[in-house]
Amino acid sequence: MxxxxxxxxxxxxxxxxxxxxxxxxxxxxxxxxxxxxxxxxxxxxxxxxxxxxxDLERVNRRPNSYKEIVNIPPSLKTLLPTSFDIIGDIAIIEIPEKLLEYRKEIGEAILKVHKGIKAVFMKGSKVQGKYRVRELIHIAGVRKTETIHRENGIRLKLDVSKVYFSPRLATERRRIYERSKEGEIVFDMFAGVGPYSILLAKKVKMVFACDINPWAIIYLEENIRINKINNVVPILGDVRKVAGKLKADRIIMNLPRYAGEFLREAFMSIKNEGVIHYYGFGPEHDPYGEHIARIEKISEEFDAKIKILDKRIIRNYAPRQYNIALDFQVIFS
Ligand SMILES: C[S@@+](CC[C@H](N)C(=O)[O-])C[C@H]1O[C@@H](n2cnc3c(N)ncnc32)[C@H](O)[C@@H]1O
CATH class of the missing domain: 3.30.70.2580 (Alpha-Beta Plaits)
Structure with a gap:
């Protein structure tokens, strides 16, 4: 009533x-x-x-969150994750151990609330290996792993089970696009399926995009085609073999777990006064310290000076761990 x-x-x-x-x-x-x-x-x-x-009829309001309709004991609802990744029409969610037996109910609820989502997977492992890919476990919807994701005005085709991709970096990529300049040569050392390369190619002169994962390069080539780009050069292989063979005005090092190990390659490939966008992980109490020390040490080996242009926290990566970005200019004496 x-x-x-x-x-x-x-x-x-x-x-x-x-x-x-x-x-x-x-x-x-x-x-x-x-x-x-x-x-x-x-x-x-x-x-x-x-x-x-x-006796009035209730208005059928569409639920805002899968949490409102998921069929699990109410006492467990507080354990439900608030967010999950949406890549194209695929959702990827991290399910806490205590909710594992309800994974299908969670997947079904996501499908019901988000009409654009066709498949739901749960994370089966951390991002791992040199290709930085995680295991995925299908929990609801269609059993498919290939999709087309839209961000920053470009389309990215990819297979979530074969290549790395995080939709959470869209704003960061936009930032790098805004900082890039017409006429530049860019070297995307760990390009994946091309979310930085394809976006920057719309502004700069040329992008060299390297990745060691053959599937990343297959999708990168497809993305060059579907976005009608003609100034990205895909390079399949270990970036160590490419470094020094080309000189760039701007370098992107999006391999946060190991970027520090590739700084020499970056210094070998940067032009005088060029800019390097470096990503890493760092503890809450001093997220940048270790990275800056390492960059300064390598710069001495190259008789170069560095000028930090910007540093920022991109997101929480793990408890008390940040994913950070450092932009710095390299000046050779
Ligand atoms: C964290 S992902 C970033 C991909 C992409 N930049 C993005 O934002 O989606 C790092 C990429 O580096 C590639 N990679 C790892 N080691 C490499 C190496 N030695 N040489 C070239 N690519 C490498 C992996 O295959 C992976 O695609």
């Missing part, structure tokens, strides 16, 4: 507007017809109108 005001049909629209204006209208219920009268749902009695308790 809900509260409603009973009004003649002919006055219905006028009174409905008045109720909205004074904040008394209750949008959770539908207006009901009763002969020549309407019963308009209200939140509280309104002076001058006949208020009754009526």
């Amino acid at each position: 809900a509260l409603g005001v009973k009004v003649p049909k002919k006055d219905g629209e006028k009174i409905r507007r008045m109720l909205i204006d004074i904040g008394a209208y209750n949008p959770e219920y539908k207006i009901k017809r009763e002969g020549d009268f309407l019963i308009i749902p209200v939140k509280y009695p309104v002076e001058g109108l006949t208020v009754i308790e009526a």
Whole structure:
């Protein structure tokens, strides 16, 4: 039962507007017809109108979150993850151990609430190995791993089980795009399927995009084609073999776990006064210290100076661990 005001049909629209204006209208219920009268749902009695308790139908509101409809014991609801990754039409969620037996219910609830999602996977491992790929376990929807993801105005085709891709870096990629300049040569040392390379190619002169994972290069080539780009050069192989053979105005080192081990390669490939975008992981109490020390040490080997242009925390990576970015310029003496 809900509260409603009973009004003649002919006055219905006028009174409905008045109720909205004074904040008394209750949008959770539908207006009901009763002969020549309407019963308009209200939140509280309104002076001058006949208020009754009526059997009003609830408005079907679409739930905002899968948490509202997931079929699990209420006591476990607080353990449900608040966020998950959406890559194209595929959702990837990290399910806490205590909820593993409800993984199918969680997957089904995600499919119900997010109409654009066709497949749901749970994380089966951390990002691992030299290709930086994680194991995925199918929990609901279609059994497919290839999709097309849209970000920053480009389309990226990829297979979530074969290549690394994180939609959480879209803003960071946009930032690098904004800092890049027309006429530049860019070297994307760990390019993956090309989210930086393809975006930057829309502005700069040329992008050399290297990756050691053959699947990343297959999708990169496909993405060059579907985005109608003609200034990205895909390079399949270990970046150690390429470094020094080309000179770039800007280098992107998006391999946070190991970027420090590739700094020499970056210094070999950067032009005088060129800029390096370096990514790493660092502890909360001093996220940049270890990385800056390592960069300074390598710069001495190259008789170069560095100028830190920017440093920022991109996201929490693990408890008390940040994924950080450092932009620095290299000046050779
Ligand atoms: C963290 S992913 C980043 C991919 C891409 N930049 C992105 O934002 O989606 C790192 C990539 O580096 C590649 N990689 C790892 N070691 C490499 C190496 N020695 N040479 C070239 N690529 C490498 C992996 O295959 C992976 O695709």
